[in-house]
Amino acid sequence: MAKVHTIKLLAAAAALALTGAAQASNGQVTSLDNLIPSTGNTSAPSNWRFAPGQTIGGVAGALDGVARLSFTNSSGSWACSGSLLEGGQYVLTAAHCADDFTSMKVQFGWYNGTATVTRNVAVGGATVHSGWNGDLDTGADIAILKLDQAVTTIKGYKISTTNDVGKEHLMAGYGTTQAANTNSATNWNDGNYGHYAFNTFDIDSKTLNSLADPAYDANYYKYGVTYMVDFDNGTADKNTIGRIGAKVGQNWGNTGISNLANEGLIAGGDSGGGDFVWNGTEWLLSGVHSWGWGGSSACSYYGVPTPGTCDNATANGSSYGDLSGSTAVFSHAAFINSVTAVPEPQTYALMALGLIGVAAAARRRKQG
Numbered sequence: 001m002a003k004v005h006t007i008k009l010l011a012a013a014a015a016l017a018l019t020g021a022a023q024a025s026n027g028q029v030t031s032l033d034n035l036i037p038s039t040g041n042t043s044a045p046s047n048w049r050f051a052p053g054q055t056i057g058g059v060a061g062a063l064d065g066v067a068r069l070s071f072t073n074s075s076g077s078w079a080c081s082g083s084l085l086e087g088g089q090y091v092l093t094a095a096h097c098a099d100d101f102t103s104m105k106v107q108f109g110w111y112n113g114t115a116t117v118t119r120n121v122a123v124g125g126a127t128v129h130s131g132w133n134g135d136l137d138t139g140a141d142i143a144i145l146k147l148d149q150a151v152t153t154i155k156g157y158k159i160s161t162t163n164d165v166g167k168e169h170l171m172a173g174y175g176t177t178q179a180a181n182t183n184s185a186t187n188w189n190d191g192n193y194g195h196y197a198f199n200t201f202d203i204d205s206k207t208l209n210s211l212a213d214p215a216y217d218a219n220y221y222k223y224g225v226t227y228m229v230d231f232d233n234g235t236a237d238k239n240t241i242g243r244i245g246a247k248v249g250q251n252w253g254n255t256g257i258s259n260l261a262n263e264g265l266i267a268g269g270d271s272g273g274g275d276f277v278w279n280g281t282e283w284l285l286s287g288v289h290s291w292g293w294g295g296s297s298a299c300s301y302y303g304v305p306t307p308g309t310c311d312n313a314t315a316n317g318s319s320y321g322d323l324s325g326s327t328a329v330f331s332h333a334a335f336i337n338s339v340t341a342v343p344e345p346q347t348y349a350l351m352a353l354g355l356i357g358v359a360a361a362a363r364r365r366k367q368g
Contacts, residue, residue, distance in 0.1 A: 041197040041264035042233075045177040045190040048197060048264070052109040052116050056170065056196070057278055064154045066194060066274060067091050068110045068174040069145075071101040081173035081194075081273030083285050084108065086158050088151040090144050090340045091121075093272030094290055094327070095132040098143035106147060108154055110174065113192040117154060119147040127339045129332070131223035136291040137205050139224025142327045144339045157285040159329045159336060160277055164286045165201045165227065168257055170276045172196040173289060175269025180231065183313040186267045197264025201227040201275075201287070202241045202253040205325055211248045212302050225328035227275070227287050231265040232256035233312050240310040240322045244302045266292055266324050275326050287326030298322030 109116030245252030275287030
């Protein structure tokens with residue numbers, strides 16, 4: 001395994017641990033009731049809350065299907081995010097949020113500390129991608145949760161079936177957050193709400209590492225595609241992917257989306273949350289938040305010339321660090337459909353005929 005991936009694992013945004021009883025002054029969450037805030041953004045987190053029914057891109061309730069996950073295992077209590085799939089029975093999330101839990105609560109419409117819909121997932125109710133082995137960048141960090149009861153009051157998301165590199169996307173989740181220009185760690189100060197922001201899928205991880213990582217191993221990426229994103233503030237200095245590309249003679253990335261005030265990046269607890277692309281009529285689920293790589297280690301690892309730091313705020317590496325990665329949904333369409341597909345009526349009819357045939361054959365055997 002390439003060294004770069006070990007670094008990412010250690011610096012991952014991943015699931016966020018929850019311990020204790022109220023929010024401490026250092027931002028540590030101390031109760032499951034204080035699970036929330038989310039994607040980092042460029043102004044006060046309170047400006048980027050999403051509410052039930054909120055219209056984004058002309059779609060009312062565009063983020064109503066974003067789920068807040070709270071789960072427990074032998075190591076403690078944890079927070080992640082997820083996205084309701086079309087049909088209302090399943091939630092798509094990251095494998096590292098679903099591979100080990102003793103209880104799992106899934107909440108939608110979490111706003112001001114209250115959810116509009118709450119469901120549970122039974123132990124054994126998660127289908128984790130068969131390629132998941134704990135490495136975050138392989139493209140296998142994806143899982144499907146089956147809810148104990150379908151959600152019928154919220155519209156689930158259709159999935160994108162195209163490679164969306166180069167597209168601007170809407171990101172949402174229930175992790176920690178902070179204003180990008182504040183040079184302090186992400187925290188839970190706006191913890192009763194989920195948050196959103198925008199960014200662009202700059203490149204896929206395999207493409208970048210095939211040219212920029214001396215320890216590149218093509219087999220590492222055999223399971224799927226990971227979209228790579230950085231946080232840009234409009235200057236070439238903070239364009240992490242662009243600077244890595246320039247070092248190897250490639251024109252990668254950009255210095256930010258058209259409205260820089262809307263640009264953000266994921267933080268701890270956003271893992272499993274969704275990246276959504278606009279297809280002209282609706283938001284399609286395109287990516288599942290997987291990892292974050294901050295603390296200026298990315299520029300250092302890839303040998304980007306001085307100034308080596310690519311962070312917008314060095315103490316705010318979780319939310320505005322060098323890079324983040326999301327598992328590309330299009331590369332797992334078959335996996336998703338294999339779990340969530342509902343047989344057509346004619347399929348049920350054929351199944352019934354098959355059962356009748358089996359029963360008739362059994363009777364004949366008994367009579368013989």
